[in-house]
Amino acid sequence: MSIAITREVSRSIVKCELTHLARTPIDVERARTQHEGYRSALRALGLQVISLPEEPDLPDSVFVEDTAVVLDELAVMTNPGADSRKPEVESMARTLEKYRKLAWITPPATLDGGDVLVLGKRLFVGQTLRSNNAALEQLQDMLHPYGYEVRGVPITGCLHLKSAVTQVANDTLLINPEWVDRTYFEGFKFIEIDPSEPFAANVLMLEGTLIHPSAFTGTRRQLEAAGLPILPVEADELAKAEGGVTCCSLILRN
Numbered sequence: 001m002s003i004a005i006t007r008e009v010s011r012s013i014v015k016c017e018l019t020h021l022a023r024t025p026i027d028v029e030r031a032r033t034q035h036e037g038y039r040s041a042l043r044a045l046g047l048q049v050i051s052l053p054e055e056p057d058l059p060d061s062v063f064v065e066d067t068a069v070v071l072d073e074l075a076v077m078t079n080p081g082a083d084s085r086k087p088e089v090e091s092m093a094r095t096l097e098k099y100r101k102l103a104w105i106t107p108p109a110t111l112d113g114g115d116v117l118v119l120g121k122r123l124f125v126g127q128t129l130r131s132n133n134a135a136l137e138q139l140q141d142m143l144h145p146y147g148y149e150v151r152g153v154p155i156t157g158c159l160h161l162k163s164a165v166t167q168v169a170n171d172t173l174l175i176n177p178e179w180v181d182r183t184y185f186e187g188f189k190f191i192e193i194d195p196s197e198p199f200a201a202n203v204l205m206l207e208g209t210l211i212h213p214s215a216f217t218g219t220r221r222q223l224e225a226a227g228l229p230i231l232p233v234e235a236d237e238l239a240k241a242e243g244g245v246t247c248c249s250l251i252l253r254n
Contacts (some may be wrong), residue, residue: 002206003252004047005095008054009035009062009238016059016241017082019129019159024240031237035062038211038248041233045207047251052095060085062238063247066112066130067092069123069139070250073146075100076139081110081130092250099252103142109134114160114247119167123150124184126161153184158199162246166203168210168228174219176201191226194218202244204251211245 009032014025039049055061060082067089069076075096077089093102105111115126123143125136133152140150155164157179164179172189175182176198182190193200193216200216203223212220214232223230235245 002047002254003050003099004039004042005050005052005064005092005250005252006035006039006042006248007052007061007064008032010054010059011056012059013062013241014059017084018242020157021240021242026240027237031062031241034234034237035248038233038235038245041211041231042206042249044231045209045211047206050095052091055088055091058085058088060241060243061088063114063241063243064088064092064250065247066114068096068250069111069113069116069118070096070100070252071118071143071146071148072253073101074103076111076142077102077104078111078113079105079107079109079135080112081128081132085112096250105135105138108132109138111135111139112160113250114162114244117161117165117167119185119188121148123148124153124161125150126164126180127152127154128160130160151184153180155180159242162202163199163244164201166201166246167205168203168223169205169226172226174201174203174223191222194222199239199244202246204245204249206251213239213245215239 112130115131117124165175168174197216200219204211209229213235
């Protein structure tokens with residue numbers, strides 16, 4: 001059984017880091033209700049869900065994806081690009097060490113897990129304000145013995161690579177072409193998001209089903225037209241903190 005590691009929404013999420021969005025009020029209880037709906041969707045797909053306790057002083061800590069890159073062979077603990085998020089990594093490491101050998105990204109490298117799209121033995125890493133070239137070099141050095149290739153991908157207009165592109169089938173990616181160039185992903189087919197829904201490219205593919213925010217109805221119709229099964233979840237409150245559906249879990253595939 002695959003495992004999903006999650007963390008409860010922090011009461012301080014109203015003080016979250018923001019880069020591309022204006023700050024708007026966040027209803028913490030509504031965000032927690034939506035997060036529980038997300039965890040219910042994970043359970044419905046057969047995953048064992050580990051729910052870690054709230055970190056009251058870490059506003060963005062619900063977005064656990066940024067703390068690690070979990071592969072079959074090991075988990076790479078990141079060094080987040082925002083200083084306020086660096087303390088999230090140590091507590092996540094205490095959980096992950098029960099399941100994986102750990103490796104660590106170290107300064108001057110910075111890396112957010114949301115910038116890493118794993119497609120087979122290739123890791124595509126967004127070159128963003130949160131993830132730098134030193135992280136690319138460290139990832140390649142530590143993962144080369146396991147047969148992985150690491151590639152940098154420039155993006156514009158969004159926080160992380162997986163805000164702009166995610167996998168929706170073995171050979172298909174969902175993409176916002178305004179934020180990332182598809183030529184970096186040779187060998188894949190593409191479905192473009194509805195242009196009126198720029199944040200709709202973030203999808204979590206699990207057990208042949210796509211977890212996707214219910215607000216993005218235009219993009220969902222395109223995915224359904226391609227024959228892809230979708231499990232919609234409400235995520236608009238967490239989206240105010242620049243979070244997507246991949247951000248809220250770390251998936252350990254067994």
